Amino acid sequence: MKYFRWIALTLMIIALILPLITFLLKAFARGWFFPQIIPRTWSLAAWERLFSPQSDLLPALLNSGIIALTVTGVALAIGFPAARVLGIGHFPGKRWILLVLLAPALVPPLAVSMGLSTQFLRLGLSGTWIGVSIAHLIPVLPYVILTLSGLFARYDLRYEEQARSLGAGSWAIFRRITLPMLWPGVIAAGLFAFLISWSQYLLTFLIGGGRVITLPILLFASTSGGDNAVIAALSLVMIAPALLVLIFASRSLEQGTIR
């Protein structure tokens, strides 16, 4: 059993790390052709271009970060109470509500995006980061609600009753009982929210109208070409914050677990 765990761990590390190594090599290589196992010429050209004063990279990083964090915050604020009702409550039509909430995750994105784009234009939300953030909530919310409502389904309300009987107010119950107990789930839902928003291309392009340049807009544009060094460098920049969030999240997951 112990060996099995080690093998699984090693395989996972290989699956996760090996592609990253290829990206690292590619991002610093120039003209890496078969049969060279390791690039013959190294170059910082791709990085110099990405970080040159003319490059759109830094503003794009900032945009992506602001939007993803906003979306995460708002999605949790909306998703948490919704998931509580859906996870704990029993009422007629609950299944239908769930279906409607999940619909954006099931319908092809282009169909949704084109219609949304027209509506957002009418509302004057297009071309703004706020509009883009609101649009991101649509694919994000189903994941957040689903993750959290699953947790609430197994959540024992009697802990809250106990606290209330000891004189705790609503806020104290939320802060001292509900949140700590559900913390791992909240972190997981937040992670989903952040990563889904962080990697949106089509919605960002259509709602942002090309005026809100985020990292995926740059990355997708460059993958449509063939400059492997730039694609690899951009991909690394794209993965880096996601990895950081993941590491941070996994640490707080460990801390938050009730043993």
Next chain:
Amino acid sequence: MRFWWLLLLLLATFSVDAQTEEAPQPLPAPPGFESWQAVLDQARGTTIYWYVWGGSEAINAFIDTFYGEPLLEEYGITLERVPVVDTVDVVNLILSEQSADIIDTGGVVDLIWINGENFATLKQADMLYQDWAETIPNSVLVNWEDPAIAYDFGVPVEGDESPWSSAQLHFIYDSARMSEDQLPSNYDELTVWIEQNPGRFTYIAPGPGAFQGTRFVKQVLYHVSGGYEQWVGPWNPTLYAEWAPRLWDYLNVWETNLWRGGETYPATENELLQLFANGEVDFALTQATSGAETYISQGLIPETSRAFTLTEYAIGDYNYVAIPRNATNKAAALIVANLLLRPDRQAGHILPESGFGLGYAISLDRVNEEDRALLEASLAQLGETAADPAALAAAFAPDLAPESQSVIEQDWEANVLR
């Protein structure tokens, strides 16, 4: 800049002395503007949003400096280049603005790099700013009588888009692997070459997003049917039905000797370039006047790569910029379109440093002596990694009508791929 003053001067002379017969016809002002001066005045101090395919960092950087700097310094216009994955996304953006009743102004897109189907879609949707391309000062340098310019994939341009550069499909080989005299010079020699070198040739699978592959198959169609002349003009399904079986036969004869026995084909230009770079096949395709150098300088293919063309049927066309009907900053868009045609900019974009190295959109016969020297010097600079411009010109063939595109793609899949 000098050219521009010269033109103004010419125009001024004309208005003073109307009898001068040699002075060119004064250009009408772009629709919605009093004069070109009004365009310049209105554009100063504004920002233009130009939506450009963003797949190449080299092109991106080139656009930002080579056009962005003169725009700011000479015209007071800030260029915001918006990178796009596929121009069809921009078309969708404009169409959704249309359905939100943003029709005549207020759109986010000021200028698009465009051609073919996307142009046809916007024209059909009546979402293009019209009749402007022959009103910008440098449009006099464009030979609008050339059908290759006046028709974009068979759709009449009618002043709704202005050319930027030209492209012509030809081949790349590696001079370290084979010598010049081993190269096939026509399609029959290519057939022999494929037979003698099994597994060493392939072409891009015709399909949406891989028009180079479709174009290559059209070139073979011209060869099989004995010339392109009969194909000029509207799409002729009868003629196609007559020759298509021969075309598929011709390609199927190749198939067993193609890369991977023709079971699969590279899906994009870049996949073919990578197969070539990694030594799996011996030929790649390019559209660039600057030939192999464009890709060499980006480190995509070996430095010993060279470009060449077969003696016949190298399909060429032009690419354009268009202004949406609802563009907010049409004045600045007109100025950018005009700048793209300026001889000193044209002399720059054909060089590999531009990232695309495509050919001229202006005609060498229509520029003054000084500019002509400049343009010729640029051509001479292309050197040994480019195909001989004279050979390319001799092999030129126009593209088929746009209806052919999807028909050929579907039939190829049914008759060759399967």
